[in-house]
Amino acid sequence: MVWSPRGRLVSLGGSGVLGSRPVIPLPLCAPWDAPPPLVPHGRHGTPVQLQARLRAELQGAQGPPGPGDVGRLPLLQATISETLRLRPPAPLALSPRTLSPSSLGGLPVAAGTVLIPNLLAAQQDPDIWQHPEVFLPERFLGPGAPSRSLLPFGCGARSCPGEGLARAELFVFLGLILREFRLEPGPEGLPGLRGSPGTVLRCPSFRLRMVPCQPPGLP
Numbered sequence: 290m291v292w293s294p295r296g297r298l299v300s301l302g303g304s305g306v307l308g309s310r311p312v313i314p315l316p317l318c319a320p321w322d323a324p325p326p327l328v329p330h331g332r333h334g335t336p337v338q339l340q341a342r343l344r345a346e347l348q349g350a351q352g353p354p355g356p357g358d359v360g361r362l363p364l365l366q367a368t369i370s371e372t373l374r375l376r377p378p379a380p381l382a383l384s385p386r387t388l389s390p391s392s393l394g395g396l397p398v399a400a401g402t403v404l405i406p407n408l409l410a411a412q413q414d415p416d417i418w419q420h421p422e423v424f425l426p427e428r429f430l431g432p433g434a435p436s437r438s439l440l441p442f443g444c445g446a447r448s449c450p451g452e453g454l455a456r457a458e459l460f461v462f463l464g465l466i467l468r469e470f471r472l473e474p475g476p477e478g479l480p481g482l483r484g485s486p487g488t489v490l491r492c493p494s495f496r497l498r499m500v501p502c503q504p505p506g507l508p
């Protein structure tokens with residue numbers, strides 16, 4: 290029921306209606322339950338090489354990472370940002386409803402319309418992200434990084450109030466793990482990264498081998 294310049298707006302479920310209200314998923318381009326495969330080879334190389342660089346950054350820092358160390362560990366921060374870009378845990382965010390008639394990208398939007406922001410698609414928009422399907426943490430290291438277009442926590446008045454806590458947890462826990470362990474696939478290998486659709490984009494459970502690496506200064 291809805292058309293967009295780049296095919297990003299389509300109806301949901303054919304009828305374009307959720308309950309008794311019209312629905313516009315925004316910006317729905319790639320089917321959100323079938324994200325494209327990852328190509329994990331940026332300047333930092335394969336996942337193993339990236340882990341080695343992250344470990345070098347972490348072991349070169351003074352002590353274990355804390356929430357205040359974001360500026361001192363840019364590659365770790367960039368790796369988290371790139372992960373949240375390619376696989377946002379909440380790919381469709383919340384669904385606000387318009388209170389009055391409005392317009393969006395030239396399209397009229399009636400009062401009472403439910404808008405569904407497709408964060409997964411927006412974060413892989415080729416107009417904004419170069420090589421959007423490639424896992425490239427370094428895209429966040431340069432001065433021209435389109436960081437304002439990174440929206441895993443939504444944006445605006447109803448954006449996620451837990452963003453600071455979630456980012457701090459990701460930073461500290463991932464940093465502590467990568468500083469002291471090398472992660473290797475378990476005997477069953479790794480699952481695909483397609484994820485299963487739902488409110489939360491979930492990865493199937495899998496096993497990893499954590500090989501201890503000696504942090505500096507420890508006997």
Ligand code: HEM
Pocket residue numbers: 377378379382383384441442443444445446447448449450451452454455
């Ligand atoms: C990686 C972790 C997290 C991600 C990716 C995430 C993502 C999101 C997103 C996309 C929204 C919808 C924003 C929008 O529609 O514009 C949201 C809303 C919300 N999140 Fe999170 N979130 C995370 C962690 C947390 C944590 C740790 C808390 C609480 C401590 C939290 C509490 C909330 C609440 C209360 C809302 C609803 C806000 C509202 O309706 O105004 N989230 N989150």
